[in-house]
Amino acid sequence: xxxxxxxxxxxxxxxxxxxxxxxxxxxxxxxxxxxxxxxxxxxxxxxxxxxxxxxxxxxxxxxxxxxxxxxxxxxxxxxxxxxxxxxxxxxxxxxxxxxxxxxxxxxxxxxxxxxxxxxxxxxxxx
Amino acid sequence: xxxxxxxxxxxxxxxxxxxxxxxxxxxxxxxxxxxxxxxxxxxxxxxxxxxxxxxxxxxxxxxxxxxxxxxxxxxxxxxxxxxxxxxxxxxxxxxxxxxxxxxxxxxxxxxxxxxxxxxxxxxxxxxxxxxxxxxxxxxxxxxxxxxxxxxxxxxxxxxxxxxxxxxxxxxxxxxxxxxxxxxxxxxxxxxxxxxxxxxxxxxxxxxxxxxxxxxxxxxxxxxxxxxxxxxxxxxxxxxxxxxxxxxxxxxxxxxxxxxxxxxxxxxxxxxxxxxxxxxxxxxxxxxxxxxxxxxxxxxxxxxxxxxxxxxxxxxxxxxxxxxxxxxxxxxxxxxxxxxxxxxxxxxxxxxxxxxxxxxxxxxxxx
Numbered sequence: 042x043x044x045x046x047x048x049x050x051x052x053x054x055x056x057x058x059x060x061x062x063x064x065x066x067x068x069x070x071x072x073x074x075x076x077x078x079x080x081x082x083x084x085x086x087x088x089x090x091x092x093x094x095x096x097x098x099x100x101x102x103x104x105x106x107x108x109x110x111x112x113x114x115x116x117x118x119x120x121x122x123x124x125x126x127x128x129x130x131x132x133x134x135x136x137x138x139x140x141x142x143x144x145x146x147x148x149x150x151x152x153x154x155x156x157x158x159x160x161x162x163x164x165x166x167x
Numbered sequence: 168x169x170x171x172x173x174x175x176x177x178x179x180x181x182x183x184x185x186x187x188x189x190x191x192x193x194x195x196x197x198x199x200x201x202x203x204x205x206x207x208x209x210x211x212x213x214x215x216x217x218x219x220x221x222x223x224x225x226x227x228x229x230x231x232x233x234x235x236x237x238x239x240x241x242x243x244x245x246x247x248x249x250x251x252x253x254x255x256x257x258x259x260x261x262x263x264x265x266x267x268x269x270x271x272x273x274x275x276x277x278x279x280x281x282x283x284x285x286x287x288x289x290x291x292x293x294x295x296x297x298x299x300x301x302x303x304x305x306x307x308x309x310x311x312x313x314x315x316x317x318x319x320x321x322x323x324x325x326x327x328x329x330x331x332x333x334x335x336x337x338x339x340x341x342x343x344x345x346x347x348x349x350x351x352x353x354x355x356x357x358x359x360x361x362x363x364x365x366x367x368x369x370x371x372x373x374x375x376x377x378x379x380x381x382x383x384x385x386x387x388x389x390x391x392x393x394x395x396x397x398x399x400x401x402x403x404x405x406x407x408x409x410x411x412x413x414x415x416x417x418x419x420x421x422x423x424x425x426x427x428x429x430x431x432x433x434x435x436x437x438x439x440x441x442x443x444x445x446x447x448x449x450x451x452x453x454x455x456x457x458x459x460x461x462x463x464x465x466x467x468x469x470x471x472x473x474x475x476x477x478x479x480x481x482x483x484x485x486x487x488x489x490x491x492x493x494x495x496x497x498x499x500x501x502x503x504x505x506x507x508x509x510x511x512x513x514x515x516x517x518x519x520x521x522x523x524x525x526x527x528x529x530x531x532x533x
Contacts, residue, residue, distance in 0.1 A: 078184075078390065079201040081478040081485075082457055100506065102457045104200055104394060104478050107506065126454070133199075 042162050043071045045137055049113070049152055050161030056137060057113040057155060064119045065152055066140040069101060069110065072165050074136045077103040080129045085110075085121035085142040092118060092144065094151065099141060101132070113155055116146040172217035173312045173369040174376055181386055189283030191218040193389050200390035204480040207358050207395055208523045211318035212387035213379050218282035221308035221366050222289065228300035229276050233268060235431055236295050238414060240424040244270035250342045250355055253422055254414045255288065256433025260440060261410040262417065264288050265402065267355060269344045277351070279313070279366070281404050295432070311349075312372035314365045316384050317395075319523060321362035328382035336363065357392060359399025359521045394477050397486060400448060400518035406460055407446075407474040407488055413437065416490060417474075418446030418517060445495040448517035449473065449503065450527055451485035456505035458487035458512070465509070466492055466501040473503065481520045482527060488517055 048056045054073035058066045074080060082102040092098050092112040099110040120143045125131060131139040146152065156164060169192035178185065183194035194215065196203060206212045224233060233241045239253030249270055255263040264284045269277045280288045289307055296303050316325050326333040335345045336352045341361075344353035351366040367375060380386060393403070402408055408417035415423070415437060423437065451458055458476030465471075469492035476487035491501070491514065499514040518526055 078196065079199055079480075082454070084455065100456075102478070104390060104457075104480075105195075107457065107459070130201075 042165065043137075044158040044162055046158050048137065049155035049157065050164075051111065051113045051155060052161075052164050053109075053111045054165065055111060055113050057152060058140075059149075059152055060143065063149065064143040064145050065114055065116070066143050067110070067113055068140045069132065069136060070161070070165070071136040073108075074133050077101060077108060078105045079103055080132045083125040083129045083132065083141055085125070086118045088118050088120055090118045092116065110141060112144065114144060114146045114151040115148070116144040119143045119145045170218070172215055173372045174215045174217060174314075177373055177376055178215065178386075183386070183388060186389070188389055189218065189281070191282055193218060194386070196388040196390045197386050200388065200394070201480045203385060203387035203391035204394050206385040207318045207360055207387060207391065208481055208520070209319065211316060211321040211324045211362070211384040212358075212391065213376065213384040214315040214317065214387050214392055215312075215376070216315050216364070217312040217369075217372065219313055220280050220282065220285035220288075221311045221313070222278045222280060222292070223306040223308060224276040224278070224303055225274060225306065226300070226303040227274050228303045229274055232296060232300040232303050233276055234429060235299055236292060237268065238423045238431055238433060238437075240426075240429060241268060241270060241276065243424075244268075246343070247271060248339070248344045248346070250344060250353060254408075254419055255291075256414070256431070256436075257410055258432060258436065260413050260433045260436030262404070262408045262412055262414055262419075263291060263410060265404050265408070265419070265422075267353075269351075269353065271346055283405060308366075310369055311366045312369045314367070314372060314375055314379070315356055315362065316365070316379055317356045317358040317360045317362035318384075319360060321360065321384065324382040324384050325363055325379065328378040357399070357401055358395040359401070359518075360395075360523070394480055397475055397477050397488065398479050398481055398520035400488070400516075402488070403475055413440060413443070415440075415442040416444040416446060418488075443493065444471070444490040445493060446474075446517065447489060447491055447495060447497065448515040448519060449476075449487040449489050449501060449512040450482070450515055450519070451487075451503070451510060451512050452500070453510040455508060455510050456485070458485045458503060458505070462487075463504040464489050464491060464501050464512075465504075466495055466499060466514070471495070471501070479519060481523075482525055486519050487512070
């Protein structure tokens with residue numbers, strides 16, 4: 042399973058990465074895109090929206106099915122990746138590069154409570 | 168335990184993602200469903216459809232039996248090898264299955280039925296046979312595999328791999344089949360493209376598959392098969408119609424032959440009930456999602472339902488087949504409930520793509 046070691050993960054197949062500006066970038070894992078198949082639509086939350094950890098905040102649709110995206114940490118949506126609205130297939134091509142939205146976390150330490158690569162791999166293959 | 172086709176090991180070796188489909192372990196895709204879809208529209212794709220069941224009818228009464236159990240009339244099959252698409256109906260006029268029947272003589276017909284309904288169909292056919300045509304022999308051909316090669320270059324790639332079959336199949340008109348020994352080559356399909364469907368002994372199917380891959384046909388899974396048939400406006404049994412749905416409400420009136428006095432199963436129910444819905448296509452105008460089966464459709468205050476929906480790789484937008492209120496027409500604008508939102512969709516005639524070309528007016532769909 043392709044899993045960068047410097048990212049954090051959720052059991053619902055999101056990855057989260059701390060950016061230099063203090064926000065947390067969020068996407069779905071390579072395993073998740075593989076399960077979904079060709080992705081044709083990504084709906085990310087609006088900037089400014091307050092979200093709670095575990096809340097459904099967006100949707101990914103593939104030719105096969107629609108799947109919710111959850112917030113890995115609580116905070117405020119800071120940005121969305123507009124490029125994915127015209128080229129959602131980027132998620133299939135590069136799941137860990139195709140970030141969907143960024144959260145300004147309420148508590149920067151919350152990121153550390155998420156799964157690391159090894160724990161996610163175990164959870165995803167269970 | 169899911170059942171396996173004779174090509175199962177080949178699919179695994181090719182890295183296919185396998186799924187359960189009607190009790191069979193079948194390839195969903197071999198990497199990218201969308202690329203497989205484009206391969207069929209632009210060149211040639213290869214499908215294992217061995218989960219579908221070939222059923223042969225032998226005997227002097229075969230023709231009369233089929234004239235009774237099919238809503239379309241096999242009397243139209245005037246030339247050898249000609250094919251006919253039809254529904255099999257219940258007494259209530261619901262669709263038991265949809266199938267293609269080939270005539271290979273007055274006393275030999277062959278049908279190909281859906282995988283999930285095969286056992287039920289055979290039991291029902293056996294009951295009809297016992298009652299109306301005890302002299303007919305019904306033979307389920309579990310010894311045959313079925314491979315479809317589809318696309319603008321499908322036939323030339325097939326002939327490159329099998330020059331020995333070229334002479335017999337080159338002049339085959341659309342919707343006709345050749346039976347050469349135990350191998351049947353039919354110019355039929357489920358994609359809206361040219362090509363062949365080949366039924367052959369299971370033991371020969373792996374060699375046939377490999378030869379067609381070597382000739383340049385790309386293996387395609389059931390995922391691409393679904394987006395291709397939807398673009399072509401072809402119904403899927405169990406989704407667009409089933410036992411509770413009349414063929415008249417599923418866009419299949421053209422397959423029901425009510426002419427003359429022929430007494431086929433379901434005729435009386437169809438004459439008594441008439442059509443209750445329009446069966447048409449939808450093209451999503453707004454972004455914001457993908458049309459899927461069971462979504463609610465609103466049109467002029469009346470309700471309808473999406474029966475099959477997907478993202479169309481050829482059109483680059485979402486399309487659907489839908490049961491709409493009476494009076495709905497191509498050109499109307501409907502609203503579809505997609506995950507809590509109402510998105511606008513244009514009502515269109517339910518053929519979106521044929522022979523690689525979009526039939527949806529780009530202006531109309533804006």
